[in-house]
Amino acid sequence: MKEVELAVIGAGPAGLSGAIESAKKGVNVVVFDENKRPGGQLFKQIHKFFGSKEHMAGIRGFKIGEMLLEEANKLGIPVYLDSPVIGINKDKVVAYVRDEKIQYIVTKKILVATGAMENVIQFPGWTLPGVMGAGAVQTMINIERVLPGKRILMVGTGNVGLIVSYQLMQAGAEVIALVEAKPEIGGYGVHASKIKRANVPIYLKHTIAQAEGKNFVEKAVIAEVDNNFKIISGTEKELKVDLICLAVGLSPLIELINLLDCKQIYVSELGGWIPLHDENMETACKGVYVAGDVSGVEEASSALDKGRIAGIAIAESLQHIPIEAASREIDGIRTRLNELRCGPFGEVSLQGNNKIYQAMRRWENEQGN
Amino acid sequence: MNRGISFSGTPSEEELEKSPGYPPEEIQRKKKVVIIECIQEIPCNPCEEACKFGAISVGKPITNLPQVDFEKCIGCGQCIAKCPGLAIYLLDYNYNEDDAAISFPYEYYPFPNEGETVNAVDRKGNFVSKGKVIKVSNPKVNECTAVITITFPKQYYKEIRSIERIRGEKNV
Numbered sequence: 286m287k288e289v290e291l292a293v294i295g296a297g298p299a300g301l302s303g304a305i306e307s308a309k310k311g312v313n314v315v316v317f318d319e320n321k322r323p324g325g326q327l328f329k330q331i332h333k334f335f336g337s338k339e340h341m342a343g344i345r346g347f348k349i350g351e352m353l354l355e356e357a358n359k360l361g362i363p364v365y366l367d368s369p370v371i372g373i374n375k376d377k378v379v380a381y382v383r384d385e386k387i388q389y390i391v392t393k394k395i396l397v398a399t400g401a402m403e404n405v406i407q408f409p410g411w412t413l414p415g416v417m418g419a420g421a422v423q424t425m426i427n428i429e430r431v432l433p434g435k436r437i438l439m440v441g442t443g444n445v446g447l448i449v450s451y452q453l454m455q456a457g458a459e460v461i462a463l464v465e466a467k468p469e470i471g472g473y474g475v476h477a478s479k480i481k482r483a484n485v486p487i488y489l490k491h492t493i494a495q496a497e498g499k500n501f502v503e504k505a506v507i508a509e510v511d512n513n514f515k516i517i518s519g520t521e522k523e524l525k526v527d528l529i530c531l532a533v534g535l536s537p538l539i540e541l542i543n544l545l546d547c548k549q550i551y552v553s554e555l556g557g558w559i560p561l562h563d564e565n566m567e568t569a570c571k572g573v574y575v576a577g578d579v580s581g582v583e584e585a586s587s588a589l590d591k592g593r594i595a596g597i598a599i600a601e602s603l604q605h606i607p608i609e610a611a612s613r614e615i616d617g618i619r620t621r622l623n624e625l626r627c628g629p630f631g632e633v634s635l636q637g638n639n640k641i642y643q644a645m646r647r648w649e650n651e652q653g654n
Numbered sequence: 655m656n657r658g659i660s661f662s663g664t665p666s667e668e669e670l671e672k673s674p675g676y677p678p679e680e681i682q683r684k685k686k687v688v689i690i691e692c693i694q695e696i697p698c699n700p701c702e703e704a705c706k707f708g709a710i711s712v713g714k715p716i717t718n719l720p721q722v723d724f725e726k727c728i729g730c731g732q733c734i735a736k737c738p739g740l741a742i743y744l745l746d747y748n749y750n751e752d753d754a755a756i757s758f759p760y761e762y763y764p765f766p767n768e769g770e771t772v773n774a775v776d777r778k779g780n781f782v783s784k785g786k787v788i789k790v791s792n793p794k795v796n797e798c799t800a801v802i803t804i805t806f807p808k809q810y811y812k813e814i815r816s817i818e819r820i821r822g823e824k825n826v
Binding site: 332333334335336337338342343344345348454455457468469470473474475476477478479480481482483484485487489586621624625626627628629630631 | 659660661662663664665691692693694695696697698699700703714715716717736738739740741761762763775777778779780797798799815816818819821
C-alpha cells in the first residue's frame with residue numbers, strides 16, 4: 286500500500302492552506318477532492334473578501350483560490366481530483382476512488398476539510414424545478430455562466446443570501462425580493478446596502494409560504510410570520526418569480542468523520558454537529574484533524590486560518606518543526622483569528638468555538654489525559 | 655423612519671453621524687472629501703492601507719470602525735474601489751455653482767458612458783434626480799470595481815449615492 290505522512294480531504298480554502306503550511310515544513314502530503322476542480326467554494330466567490338491582508342482582504346475569492354493552487358503546485362503537493370474519499374479508519378488508512386478503482390493509502394495524520402452542505406426548508410411546491418440552494422445558484426452563474434432564473438426570490442438574508450442576490454443582479458437577473466424570517470437582516474449591513482441601492486425590497490419577519498407553477502416555479506407566495514416563525518394567515522403576498530433561491534444556512538459535512546468513533550458536539554451557532562477538537566484542530570481521535578466549515582461553519586477567512594493552524598500543528602506532531610516554533614506561529618494566527626471574531630458578528634463564532642474547546646478539555650479530562 | 659441598517663439595509667442618519675468615517679456637514683460642504691458609510695464593527699481593513707496619506711485608520715482590533723482624519727484627506731478617491739463593502743464615496747460639493755459631484759463604486763455591466771444622462775438614486779435605490787456621468791474609471795488596480803463620477807443638483811448631496819442599474823449587453 287502507498288504511504289504518505291498526511292492526507293488532506295477536501296481541496297477548499299481550509300484543506301489547501303493546511304496542506305501548504307504542512308508541506309512548507311517538510312510534511313509529505315496528498316490532497317483529495319471529489320470535484321473535478323480544486324478550490325472548494327472559492328472559485329464561485331467573485332466578490333472581494335473582507336478581513337486583513339493576511340486574510341487576503343480586498344482580493345476576490347476566485348483569485349485567492351488561484352493563489353492557493355499556485356502555491357500548492359510550487360510546493361509539489363499532489364492534488365487528486367475527481368477522487369472521492371469513501372472511507373477512513375482508526376489506523377488512518379484512507380480509501381478513495383480514483384480512475385474508477387478503489388485505492389488505499391496509509392497515513393500518519395488525516396486532515397478532514399470536507400466543508401458544509403446547504404440547508405433547505407420545505408414548503409408546498411418546494412420540489413418544483415426552480416427552487417434551488419444559493420450555493421448551487423452561485424455555481425451556475427459564476428462558474429458555469431448560466432442564469433438559472435430571470436426573476437428571483439431570495440430566502441434568507443445572511444451574507445450568502447445577500448451576496449448571491451447581488452451576484453444574480455450582476456449576472457443580469459432581477460431580484461424581486463428577499464425574505465427573512467427573523468426581525469433583523471442576518472448578514473453585513475454593507476452587503477444589504479448594495480441590494481438596497483438596486484431598489485430591491487427586503488421583507489423582514491417574512492418567509493416563503495408556497496411555490497406555484499405547472500412544470501416549474503412561476504409564482505412564489507410569501508407571508509409574514511409571528512415570533513414563533515408561524516405564518517400569519519391573511520398576510521400572503523404573491524410574487525411573480527421563476528427562481529426561489531434558498532440561503533438558509535449550512536451544516537458541517539461530517540459523514541466521513543462519522544466513520545470514526547469521534548466524539549461530537551452540537552453547536553447550533555456553528556451549523557450543528559461538529560467533531561470535538563482542540564485549539565490545534567485535533568479531534569478526539571488522535572491524529573485526525575479538522576479545519577474549515579466541518580469544524581464549525583464560518584467565513585472563508587476563518588477557514589484559511591484554521592487550515593493553517595492544523596497544518597502547522599500536524600508538522601509539529603510529525604516532528605518536522607520544534608514545538609516552540611510551532612506554538613509561536615500558531616499563536617500569531619490565533620490572535621488574528623480571534624480579532625476577526627471581535628465585534629457583534631464575530632461574537633457568535635467566538636462563543637461557539639469556545640464551547641467546542643471547553644467540551645474537548647472536559648472530554649480529555651474524563652479520559653484521564 | 656429608518657430604524658437602522660439591520661432593519662432597513664441602509665444606515666440611518668443617526669448611525670451615519672455617529673460614525674467616525676462620515677464627515678460632519680460643514681466639511682462635506684467645504685472640501686472634496688471621502689465619505690465612509692461603514693457603521694457596523696466588521697473585521698475588515700483594506701481602506702486603511704488604501705489611503706497613501708494616512709487619513710484612514712482602523713488599527714486593532716480589526717473590527718474597529720474606520721476613522722477618517724478629514725484634514726489629511728485630499729479627496730483623491732483611491733480608497734473607493736478598495737472597500738469590499740462598496741461603502742466609500744467621494745463627494746465634491748463645490749463641483750460648480752449648481753452641481754455637486756459624487757464618485758461611487760459600480761460593479762454592474764454595462765457601464766454608463768461618460769457624458770450620458772443617468773437616473774441618480776439614493777441609498778434605497780429610489781430615483782432622486784437626473785445626473786450626468788463625468789467619469790468612468792476602471793484601472794487594473796481597482797480589480798474590476800469601477801468608480802463612476804456623476805454630477806447632480808447640489809441640494810441632493812446628502813441623498814444621492816448611486817445610479818439606476820443599466821439593463822443591457824456588456825459594453826466593455
